[in-house]
Amino acid sequence: MELLAYTSATDAPANPRGLAGVHRDTETALTASGLPVALLRNGWYTENHTGTLRDAVARGVLAGSAGTGRIAFASRAELAEAAARVLTLDGRVGRVYDLTGATAWTLAEVAAEAAAQTGAPVAYEDLPPEAYRGLLTQAGLPAPAVELIVDSDRCIARVALEHPTGDLRALLGRPTETLAAAVARALKE
Template sequence: MSVVVTGATGHLGRLTIQHLLERGMQASEIIATGRSAEKLAELAAASGVATAVIDYTQPETLDAAFAGARTLMFVSGSEAGQRIEQHRNVVDAAVRAGISRIVYTSAPRADTTTLILAPEHKATEEMIRQTGISFTFLRNNWYTENYVGAFKQSRASGTYLASVGDGRVASASRTDYAEAAAVVLTEEGHENTVYELSGDVAWNGNELAAAFSRLAGSDIPYAPVTPEGHADVLRSLGLDQGSVGFVVRLDGDTREGTLAETSGDLSRLIGRPTTPLLEGLRQALSA
């Protein structure tokens, strides 16, 4: 069996390869792909996996990388607003290559949620279903690492300012999600299955601020603001209007509970509790 891992030069893809190797998959069975030849060379030297340079916008690179592979670990693209076209190229290439299974990293409740990032993932899931290829959808909730920037800003300003209200986030560390991907790639019984993956505990703004305070060694209170007030602060920091709208909308999604679900799927797949918020942040800061 050979597995093609896309996004292998990014955090999630690289960690997935690490967990595949830890679970006993041979390096010769893994093709790591990504856009950076330099980073791929470093990965190959460190792990012994095969590599291929790909670009989601260049189908010919996908055809060459996918040829002869059985399973595709499809890490979604990072360019919001461009994913549908890019993902269509990936799915079409998988069909041409005769891939027999696609494991795709999607968004929480992608087919029903109002989360701003979900429509492209919903469209990609539909593309994959339409191929008739066996699939596993890993609907990953937020990564704890996403809050490293917020921690640094809060440490500098002395407060954690957000317009999330009392909304909760069931985040987990990237390594938790990567380990789950490695599990479904190396075990039987996960075909045509959708997993809602999240941390075991959904935390709120006060609890995040408490974690920030522990890490900083000083009190960082949570300062809730209205969406309008949040937008004003972001504009004062120099963010363009598009970025301001995106950040405020994401906080609105959190406020409305779109990231609060704790299904237990993730801890069941990896056979252990998910990484707690404070520990996940500490690990991210020390990486």
């Protein structure tokens, strides 16, 4: 049987992030279409905050606007593997998977892990959204990307991405990546 697996956003129906609206609409359209669909609601990618970790270590600061909000990170590789499993296993039509890491971490914990692994001082600097927007703009990011990142951090601060599920672990058949492993991988890349 053929299957369309749509990669959406975690808890798309209730997710407050601006980007989630597009996913809600797409999920609604796909469900109404009658096509054989599985919804893969991907959590926050680990790489969204570890992709610049080497630079953060060099500066001694990991900046953001997420406050003490926790994020149930999952790596892109884990999410891709889960999608491949859904596409190759029977009985997945109509299923909805909220794919997150098993544990939620703060950005302060990410910075502390980077400091522990490198021996360099690294601290999380929580900026007001407007200051974070300015920093990202100054770094040369295009305005739409800046708005997406700032909006996401504001939602993280409001606990929007904190809720781990067991769906990813179940599809992988093993535990999801730990914070220590994610930071070590980011520092090597």
